[in-house]
Amino acid sequence: MKSRLLRAFLILVLLLPLSCVGPAQSDRLVVLATVLPQADMVRQVGGDNVEVIVMVPPGQDPHTYQLGISQMVKVSQAKAYFILGSGLDFERTSLEKIKAQNREMFIFNTSEGIEIEGNDPHIWLSVTNAKVMVQNICDGLKKIDSDNADYYQSNCDRYLDEIQTLDDYIRDKFDGVDENKQYFLVYHPALGYFASEYGLTQLAIEEEGKDPGFDRVRIIEEARAHDIDYVFVEPWLDPSKARVIVSELGAEIKVLDPLPESYIEGMKDITDLIHEELAS
Ligand SMILES: [Zn+2]
Missing domain, CATH: 3.40.50.1980 (Nitrogenase molybdenum iron protein domain)
Structure with missing residues (x-):
């Protein structure tokens, strides 16, 4: 009796971790983004449907950081990569390696429609550019997951409103x-x-x-x-x-x-x- 209870308990303990990382997570689309603020934009539009992996980890210099071997597993699981497309060093050195690791992956250029000024890759630091990036992200997500197009669109609309409020805040500060x-x-x-x-x-x-x-x-x-x-x-x-x-x-x-x-x-x-x- 005692040993049967013990065995049942052990089985439960062994199964527990598996059920914790079960379907909820594997259902999410794994998508890649290059830098943290851009990953946040993808998360805001993708909501609970996406797991966003940032390629340049927190605290690293995106001009010198090189892709790590440990990142390859996530790269191979990814459905899409939202690149900056603005000439940032990390993408210049690592994009081809990332593509080679996952040939099926969609590549969406978040800077499409943005004018790159003087080879400056830091496009996200303009709120006007951010609005274009968010729209490009929304279009990309709708393309790879059309069943949830309405969900992405409503997240996108809400987030663009928040970015507009941010724009007003900044203009207010520097006005005059x-x-x-x-x-x-x-x-x-x-x-x-x-x-x-x-x-x-x-x-x-x-x-x-x-x-x-x-x-x-x-x-x-x-x-x-x-x-x-x-x-x-x-x-x-x-x-x-x-x-x-x-x-x-x-x-x-x-x-x-x-x-x-x-x-x-x-x-x-x-x-x-x-x-x-x-x-x-
Ligand atoms: Zn920089």
Whole structure:
């Protein structure tokens, strides 16, 4: 009697983990996205129907990160990959390897219809671009899962409304900023689209993908001329890289994350950070 009970208990314990990761999860469409804010957009539109895998993990530099072997399992399970399509280094180095791992996978270009300015791959940092990306994501999901087209469309409409509210929030903040005060200084030039959308001017220490060269002197003079005493850096920047600039400019380092996990919250944080410096 006792041993039979024990056996039943053991079987139950052994089966339990299997039932926990059972049908609910395997029913979901596995889809890939390149960076966190873009993965959030896919999640917002795909809702409970999708499992979104981000290719550049949190805290990694998308300009240097290389695809890991451990990511190949998820790649092979994926139904679709929503690429940025804006020339980001990770996609330039890894897209062909990802495609080779899963020939059946759909590839959707989320930057379709967006004008790439000056080879700048950071398209998601413009809210106008984000709206186009969300629409492209919605179209892609409807294509691979047409049974749920209405669901994706209603998620898409709701999310686009939220992005419009974000746009209003940002415009409100920068509306009427004095012309002399519209400059901000970043280490890495990720905020070009953001700046041009809201009438601001981005000064950058680094040129796209390159270390600061002779232009550094000019940038520092320009920053001084605008009373800038800080520099925005990405969370993953090696602090030793910014040290020279910091000492030459007497600048304070402020962390600004261009790859937020939540797109809308992250864009608000970026707005508040920049606005605070412009206003001071
Ligand atoms: Zn970047």
